[in-house]
Each structure stands twice: as C-alpha cells, then as structure tokens.
Amino acid sequence: MRQFFPVEDLARDERFVQTNMAERLADTRDPMEPESKRKSAKSRSASNRLTPDRPDASDRARGLMHGIMVGEIQALEGAGRTAHDFEAGDGSGDTIPFELKLDMARQAWDEARHVEISAKLGDWMGTELGEFQENTVLFEAACSNDPVLRLAGVNRALEGLAIDVFTQMKEFGDLAGDPYLEFCEDWMLADEVTHVKMGSDWLRKVTEKDPDRRTKALEFQQVVDKLFSFGGARGDHEESSFKLARRFRELAGFTDGENDTINKLGVDAFNERNQAIKQARDAAAAFADA
Amino acid sequence: MGDTTSTSDAAAPSGAAADSTARAPFAPWDRRDLPGMFSVAETARRVGNYKWTEMKLFEALGGWIATIPELDIKMRLGAHCYHHAWHADLWNQRLPELREMKPERLTVPANDAIVRFIEAMTEPEAPELTIEKLVGVYRVLIPHFISAYTYHRNNTSEITDAPTIRSINFILQDEFDDWRDGEMMLQSLITTPEHVQRAASHQANLEAIMVEAGGITGPSSIGGASPDVS
Amino acid sequence: MSALVAGQVSVDPAEFTQVKYDANEIAAIVTSLAETLGVSNSISLIVDETTPLAKITCSIDAPSSDATIVIDAMSGAIENTKQLTTLGVNQTRTSVGRMLLRARDRMRADFADVDTDDELTLAESAAWDTYCAGRLARAGIEINTQRWRYNHRNRFGFSDAGDADFDRLWAADGLSWSEVVAGIAAD
Numbered sequence: 129m130r131q132f133f134p135v136e137d138l139a140r141d142e143r144f145v146q147t148n149m150a151e152r153l154a155d156t157r158d159p160m161e162p163e164s165k166r167k168s169a170k171s172r173s174a175s176n177r178l179t180p181d182r183p184d185a186s187d188r189a190r191g192l193m194h195g196i197m198v199g200e201i202q203a204l205e206g207a208g209r210t211a212h213d214f215e216a217g218d219g220s221g222d223t224i225p226f227e228l229k230l231d232m233a234r235q236a237w238d239e240a241r242h243v244e245i246s247a248k249l250g251d252w253m254g255t256e257l258g259e260f261q262e263n264t265v266l267f268e269a270a271c272s273n274d275p276v277l278r279l280a281g282v283n284r285a286l287e288g289l290a291i292d293v294f295t296q297m298k299e300f301g302d303l304a305g306d307p308y309l310e311f312c313e314d315w316m317l318a319d320e321v322t323h324v325k326m327g328s329d330w331l332r333k334v335t336e337k338d339p340d341r342r343t344k345a346l347e348f349q350q351v352v353d354k355l356f357s358f359g360g361a362r363g364d365h366e367e368s369s370f371k372l373a374r375r376f377r378e379l380a381g382f383t384d385g386e387n388d389t390i391n392k393l394g395v396d397a398f399n400e401r402n403q404a405i406k407q408a409r410d411a412a413a414a415f416a417d418a
Numbered sequence: 419m420g421d422t423t424s425t426s427d428a429a430a431p432s433g434a435a436a437d438s439t440a441r442a443p444f445a446p447w448d449r450r451d452l453p454g455m456f457s458v459a460e461t462a463r464r465v466g467n468y469k470w471t472e473m474k475l476f477e478a479l480g481g482w483i484a485t486i487p488e489l490d491i492k493m494r495l496g497a498h499c500y501h502h503a504w505h506a507d508l509w510n511q512r513l514p515e516l517r518e519m520k521p522e523r524l525t526v527p528a529n530d531a532i533v534r535f536i537e538a539m540t541e542p543e544a545p546e547l548t549i550e551k552l553v554g555v556y557r558v559l560i561p562h563f564i565s566a567y568t569y570h571r572n573n574t575s576e577i578t579d580a581p582t583i584r585s586i587n588f589i590l591q592d593e594f595d596d597w598r599d600g601e602m603m604l605q606s607l608i609t610t611p612e613h614v615q616r617a618a619s620h621q622a623n624l625e626a627i628m629v630e631a632g633g634i635t636g637p638s639s640i641g642g643a644s645p646d647v648s
Numbered sequence: 649m650s651a652l653v654a655g656q657v658s659v660d661p662a663e664f665t666q667v668k669y670d671a672n673e674i675a676a677i678v679t680s681l682a683e684t685l686g687v688s689n690s691i692s693l694i695v696d697e698t699t700p701l702a703k704i705t706c707s708i709d710a711p712s713s714d715a716t717i718v719i720d721a722m723s724g725a726i727e728n729t730k731q732l733t734t735l736g737v738n739q740t741r742t743s744v745g746r747m748l749l750r751a752r753d754r755m756r757a758d759f760a761d762v763d764t765d766d767e768l769t770l771a772e773s774a775a776w777d778t779y780c781a782g783r784l785a786r787a788g789i790e791i792n793t794q795r796w797r798y799n800h801r802n803r804f805g806f807s808d809a810g811d812a813d814f815d816r817l818w819a820a821d822g823l824s825w826s827e828v829v830a831g832i833a834a835d
Contacts, residue, residue, distance in 0.1 A: 129478070129481050129482070129485075129540045129541070129543045130543065133481070133484050133485070137484075137485070137545075138484055139484065139485050139486055139487040139545035140487050141487045141488065141489065145730040145731060147732070152732075155666075155700065155732060155733055156666050157666055157667070157697065157698055157699055157700040157723065157733075158698060158699055159699070159700055159701070180802055181770065183703065183770060183773065184701070184702060184703065185802060186795075186798055186799035186802050187702060187795075187799075189802075190795065190798070191729070201489075201492065204483055204492065204493070204496050205483050205484035205492075206484075207480070207496075208479070208480035208481060208482070208483035208484060208495070208496065208499055209480065209481060209483075209484055210480075211476060211477060211480035211481075211499060211503065212477040212478070212480045212481030213481070216473070216522075226510065229473075229476075229477075229503065230503045230504070230506070230507050232480070233476050233480060233499045233500045233502075233503030233504075234500050234503065236480055236483065236496040236499045236500060237496050237497050237499065237500035239496060240492075240493040240494075240495075240496025240497050241497075243489075243492075243493050243496075244493055247489075251794070252794075252798070253794070253795070253798045254792045254793070254794030254795030254796070254797065254798045254799075255792075255795070256792065257489070258730065259729055259730070260729045260730065261729065261730055261731065261732055267484075304802050304806075305805060305806055306801075306802075306806055307806055
C-alpha cells in the first residue's frame, strides 16, 4: 500500500459522483436569493439559514444531510489514512507519537458511526445514496504529507466546520419537531468536540519545541478555514447559510479570537465570491453584446 | 505445586471456633495453580510481538478504508481499526509492567517472515481487490491471532500473569467478533467460482508465509518449540 | 435572449450561458411529460439561470381550460444534483410535472380563489405538493415517496395524524381545494 493516498483514487461505488472546489467555484450563479426575485413577503426566506420556515427547508435539509454523510465518509478515510501513513515515533519529521496513531484510529471509529447515522437519517428524509454530488475538498484538506498540517486541516478546520453544521442541523431538527434529527446530531456533535480538542492538544504537544512548525500549521488551518467557508456560506454575517457554533467551539478549545478570525475569513470569502460572480457575469454580458 | 486446600469446606479449620474468619487462601472451587509456561521475559517478548502485529493490522485497516468502494465494508473497517489499535494500546501498557521500560524496544516482529507476511497482506490496494484485502485479515491473520492468544491464555499462570490473561480475554472477544464480521463480508462478496479461486489462492500464499514465520510470535506461537519456562 | 418555441412548449432563454442546459432538450422533456399527464395547454417555461436555487412556481393566464400555463423556475429546480450545472431529466419531470398538475388544478372552478403560488402558506404548498407527487407517481414518473412524506411531516408534524393526511392526499385524485387543505388545522 502506498504511504500517501491521492484524492483522485478515493474508492466509491457507481452511485457517487465527485467534484472538487475548483469546479464548484467555477459555477457563476449567485446562491443568494435576490430581493427582486422575492415576489411576496410570504415566499421570502428570512435569511439564508436553514430553518423550517424556508419554503425549500426539506430539500435543503436533505441536501445538507447528504453533504454531511459524504463529508463523514471522507473524514473516516482521512482518519484511517493518518493512522496508517506515519510511523510511530517522537513526532519529528515523518513520525507521529504512538498515542496520536491510537487517537486517529479512535476517530476512524467515530467517523464510521457518523456515516452510519447520516445514512440512516438520509433514508428517513427520503434521500438516495449518491443523489447529490460529492465535493472531495474535505479529504483534500486531510491529504497533506505533513502530519501536523493534517491535524490543523482536519481536526481543527474540518471538525470545526462539522461543529457549525451539526449545530445548525440540530436546531433545525428541534424546530421542526423531528424525533430523530436533533437526537442524532447531538450525539455526533459530542464526538466532534472531542476530535477538535484532541487535534488542538496534539498540535500543541507535537510542535512544543518547534514554533515555526506550529505557526505554519496555524496558517494552513486558516487557509482551510477559508476554503470551508464555501464562499461565505459560513459565518455570523446576515447572508450566511450557517453560523459559527461559538458555544460548542469554546468547549472544543477554540478561543474567541480564533472564532472571530474564522468569521472574518468567511466574510472575506463572501466578498471575493461576489466579486468573482460579478466579473463572470460582466464577461458573459460583454461576450453576448459582441 | 500440590493441592493445599483441605478436603472439607473452606470454613474454619478443624478445631477452631465456629465464628472464625480464617479461611484457606483458595476456595475449593478455585483451581488456579501457580506455574505458567512463560517467564516474565518470554511473556514480554510475546507481548511485544502482539503489539507490533496489532499495530500493523490497525494501520492496514485504516489505510484500506479509502481504497474500498463498498460502503458497508468501509464503515466496518473503521470500527475494526479502532479495535486493534486498542489492543496495541493494552500491550503497550503491559510492557512496562513486565520490566520493559522502553516498550518500543520489544515492539518488533517475531522474525523476517512475519514482516514479509505483513507486506504481502497489505500489498493489495486497487479498489477491485476487496476480497484479497479481507482474506488476508479475516482468513489468515485474525485466525492466527485467535490461536496465539488462546495458547498464551491457556498456558500462562492465572495467578502471576492475571493481567495478561485479562487483556487477552477482552482482546479475544474482539477477535472473534471481528472474525465473524469479516467472514460475513467475505461470504457476501464471494459469489462466483472466480471469486472463490481468488480468495483461496491469496489465502494459500499468505498462509505459506505464516507457516514459515511459525505464527505471530514465531515457532512457539501455539506450542511445539520450547519456550523459556520459569 | 429570446425563447425557443417547440410545439406547445416555449423555453426561455433559448440559449443558456451560465448552465449547460439545452432548451431543445428541456422542451422535449416537457412535451413528453405533458402528454403523459394529459395536458394539452400551451406551456411557457421561464428558467432563471442566474441562481442555483430550486424555487419553481406556476400560474395560468386565464381561468379557463385552454389557458396558457406559465412556469417560472430557478435553474436548480431542473438541475442534475449529481452533476451541477447540467440538466436533470428526472428533476425536470418531478418539478415541472408538479407545476403542470397545479396549473390544471387551477383551471377548476373550485380552485378559483386559491392564492398565487408565492402567496400560499408553507402548509398549503406542502399539501398540494403531496397531492401532485402522488399523481405523478401513479403516472409512472420516478418519485421518492419518502422525500415527499418527509416534506409533509415538516409542515404537518411527525405524527400519526400528519402521516394519515399524507396518505390521504398521496392516493387522491379529483380533489377540490378545500379537500386538499382539509388537513391544515384552523388558526
């Protein structure tokens, strides 16, 4: 078996179709419903957040749950690879402490349960496996050949995103009165808080004597955090689809400063995406007029 | 060592007052005896081999998850990866208790043949080779774990080496459960004569290497060659 | 951009620039669907390709059986969810199919006072969607029943009463508007 596994080789059955961030960001359509399209107060979504009072609540929840499921599959694969890819050692170079390998194996088990939960919830919501495209960005964040960057990308950035998304789904389930959704999301949330905390603790320990490596890891985490804002869909700003779950993030060890930084990255991503959409549209209009 | 319990019940020795609390150290139903087959050093050697092999197994299972397209098998391997990691952890904790203060010193394969076995077992990577991956683990390695652990448990001292036995009992429960899961997955995958041939051929190749190794802890894995006795 | 006209169906725009939809293909799917459902009215399908959202509404231009059906769809309503920005044949049949049935219902006298699609409450819209999806399923369109049951539950509650209302609407045909919304509790 190869030491490192490329994202293009992720094994899937024929139901799944994969895409990546480059393809997704090439989509020039604007995901925010414009004011001009809202013909009546009754049809208007109060915000882009997933709440039961949205007209498209059920289908958005279904799409998000499928996204959670494929995200968990990639998290499972990522944790499994990290347990495999690095020899046990003192944490220098290409090695990771034995106890970190054990924690990664434990995380693989946790993520496997999350896939099982998400698949069952997908059934409950009337979603077929593979009904929606799978974005492989989550595994790509786990793909770094440096184990410290993996901790930053996966356990802090990716699992931090999971905390935000699961909190959103939990609240949705609670508001909708769904007897299973809130219950299941809460159990998954508890695990994700553990994963983030584990990642924070190990990042600190492994880079204790190497401040440059720690700085590089935290910079990498910010790159991934911005990627995981999905063009501004995550953040505390009004146009975001899901907000930062600050309370659970605090339990997991994120500081207020870190959360504020993540929020700012989301706002930056939102503005950049809007700019890119506008440029693409202007180019299309110029082409049409030519 | 002979039976030192009296033939009467384990209440007060004859002639003592009726409310005496003096009892024989071993109840009549407690037939545990003192000598086991393995010295502290030999036990530590075996435990080190177990730890090394459990590590290789959990690494393989974790690494394979991304290579396997069958969704139910992906998820199962995630759970099993943790089981064997936990086993490695139990052995890692046991080693210092067996006077090995640097566990990594004894975390070694029994011999070169076991190394070749693991290399051969982990060689299949392509997504269409799920049968081979599972055969290596569930029809060769785990059965050998079951026999090595069973031999060890049945031959070590139940008194002096109770901690090792306790760990082996927990571990064996996982091994049997995982073996059953693996066998069911394999039986659901092996549906044509070609599949049967692939499975049998891969099993035979791996089994031959394991025979060369003598088992997970070498030639004395399940008896035969003389272990170091106390 | 002008609309493409193919028989009873017109598709606007005739050419797409932000998604890889083909107006001819869309027209063919809608024509076949209309035939399956027994809808012979003129159909005008207007697709907003500037947004990936999936909102879709319909109206009729006159309260008569030969009215033109106007369907406003955001591009996500007919999109292939496995390959975004490409056309989804089944998604088109499900989304447009519901609108054709709604439009036909609106041509009935006992639907004359029904609010426009934009003005419907969430429960009214969900009830009508269940009623339409059940008819589509019986017409041979590939429908995931559980998807519509989940949608109904989100509006009517996760309860035996909500499920009973779903089953009633799913199996029904020829309902009046008051019968469609009979399961909505009075305020």
